[in-house]
Amino acid sequence: MPTRIIGLVCCLSLSVACGDKDSETGSTTVELDGSALYTSNCATCHGADGELNNAKLPEIVPGLSAEELEDVITNVAPMSDIELTAAELSAIVDYLQETWPAR
């Protein structure tokens, strides 16, 4: 007899990070893996080394502030289609700035 498994147990992990994104040191309350987030959300178009399309991340990222990076990723097509939480966005920006630091 079919056992009905109700698979919709929503594991709503409560997001604790509320708008605390001014930390210059990159120490945030919630640590997400920015590298893995980059790989799954960005590397398809930008490549693991950021060199894949016209937007050469190794050249662009050092010239942008964290705010500008967040703005670009949130508003510039095609990045604006990517759904990221604020914490994920900030983890990716941290990763970008660690990988390609300002000169």
Ligand code: HEC
């Ligand atoms: C669907 C393909 C695609 C994906 C996915 C994507 N990008 Fe882009 N990205 C582009 C293209 C194309 C441009 C160039 C857009 C332009 O300059 O008009 C760009 C431009 C950029 C720029 C430079 C914007 C500027 O100021 O010129 C940054 C920074 C960037 N992407 C970061 C990211 C990050 C971080 C992610 C992952 C969260 C991501 N992108 C995901 C295609 C993509």
